[in-house]
Amino acid sequence: MPRMGYSFPEEVLEHVFSFIQSDEDRNAISEVCRSWHDIERWSRRRVFVGNCYAISPTMVIRRFPEVRSVKLKGKPHFADFNLVPEGWGGYVAPWISAMASAYPWLEEIRLKRMVITDESLELISKSFKNFKVLVLSSCEGFSTDGLAAIAANCRNLRELDLGESEVEDLSGHWLSRFPDNYTSMVSLNIACLGWEVSFSALERLVGRCPNLRTLRLNRAVPLDKLANLLCRAPQLVELGTGAYSSELRPDVFSNLSGAFSGCKELKSLSGFWDVVPGYLPAVYPICSKLKSLNLSYATIQSPELIKLVSQCQNLQRLWVLDYIEDAGLDALAASCKDLRELRVFPSDPFGQEPNVPLTEQGLVSVSEGCPKLQSVLYFCRQMSNAALMTIARNRPNMTRFRLCIIEPHTPDYLTLQPLDVGFGAIVEHCKDLRRLSLSGLLTDRVFEYIGTHAKKLEMLSVAFAGESDLGLHHILSGCDNLRKLEIRDCPFGDKALLANAAKLETMRSLWMSSCSVSFGACKLLGQKMPGLNVEVIDERGPPDLRPESCPIDKLYVYRTVSGPRFDMPGFVWTMAENPALRLS
């Protein structure tokens, strides 16, 4: 075997490896032999760390010294719904400072659910001469001052995407900090900014960047200025409008319509806050080329939605409010045969009664009419096992299925039975299902079906479901490819957790809140499994001041090679092997 290693010079292997992009494949390559491991690590250019606490920046840098692109994720997914208290963690600063000295040629940073400060942004802008891409998805902790530093110093910036981050708006003038000779912007997404940015700076920026393909504006950009921008960037492929409302004026309309017609490459539309329906026809000229349409902030009624959607025969992705109604989804099913992804959001999520005629029927229609449908997020108020079984049989190619029946514990509205068999049909028929979110009235049986059939499932979200530990046991013992499991308000306790402790090391993370896991079990888990961080999150105070049998509030367990973290706030405790490390 050592002789094999000498038959190819390193340069040749390196060249071959440069064609291998996927992390999985590169990980496999690095396990072949010592020399392949070494060659691979020097040639790896992209690193993705799905949980920033799973490994330390030092370890990453030590193994991969020549990285150009880093992607990190911080807080657990349920942080999106306010279940993770403020201050929990996800700080990117240690990563930025480590990389500032170790990776001078770093080009791309992509963060999701992390806390990043203006200081870090400034450090980025000054440390990486060839910095090209900054994507901050659902991040927080920074202000427009940090953005000003990026604008002023990153001469080679191509992409600035603020996602759905929370940005402290100190001044709209940060955009003016892009120098006059800066022309390299390709993708700019400022949709999340609450206040006005300097419009003239925006106009000039758009006008001088000939490669601009993506422009997502914020709500504060008025409609009557949109035509102007579009005329300066007719090469746009993706556009997010600002507020889509203005007094109905024929001149504004014809300018807008003309501008849209001039954008021959436009394939994706979003924005559409505060829509005045009279202006919708301005986009009709480009509808037939659209692949992606995000109307999830557009409070327009079904008839207008139908008129719009019926013209988008090439639509692959639609995000929309439930104003579309079952009738609109019927129209979608009839017109958009290439549809791959549908998300229907609730217009009145906290109302007690349904405010629109949107039921399970709409989803059934789309599942029947759209043969390529594989990704669904659907909020509704009623569901039946029969509908779920129909959807499952229609769409065995489904890969992501997230159903949210708004009222917890809602049974099949026709039979008043739990929805176990309906979801069972989904996992049985959709053999490539990778992501599933459950809702409605569910017993332990649904988990038995999931454990038995959902062999490719990677992420499962469970709320207000199940009857006993058996439910959790089915998931942990049956789902071979499970990476992320998040559970809230279910009667799952210690038994299943401890019996399946080893499984947790094969997963990225487990979240359990408002369940019945006791403090004692958490301690035991932490002691037995040194490869896991077992974090107890409890704002009531130190858990060891209560009896061990007392259930804890929130549990977050994740595998890690770098031990307990040191940036925990006062309401988080790590259950460690060494009791002395437990801070209380």
Added chain:
Amino acid sequence: MESKVAYENDLNLKATELRLGLPGTDYSEEQALFSARNNKRPLPDTNEKCGSKGCTDAPHAGNETAPSTKTQIVGWPPIRSYRKNNLQPKKTEPEAAGIYVKVSMDGAPYLRKIDLRIYKGYPELLQALENMFKFTIGEYSEREGYKGSEYVPTYEDKDGDWMLVGDVPWDMFMSSCKRLRIMKGSEARGLGCGI
């Protein structure tokens, strides 16, 4: 004569209420099925004893003050704050505007206008009408309307029909009432709950 209107605002709501629940389960039973933990944080009492009674956070702690399903649950439905915040239009809510309806009374020289929003229910409304027009309304009954009253309160609803005030739940009345007319009792015969 006392003009007591002897019924409640939400007339017979419970009887017609549609509930989603397993047959045979009671509303309160359903509460105990899911976590009795409400999302108000209990006071940080570090001497809290745990046990069958003390541990208020055990999900199966029987029928302890179970929260009503009507109170909002933290983080449910699962919608990002970003989306929740952005869904509301920046204009003020229409509810703030008030629901003004004209009130006419047979024989009165001119009409009045009232804001239905300021009344909590039928008793207050009728009291206000009596004060405004200086008359009295008799007792309401589902079967016989305002039998024996000199004047009878009626209203025109969204469909253009003239209805007896008091038949439908208050909220439904508020959203469907277009205007009020206080009819002479003799003319009002025929308007009753016989519909």
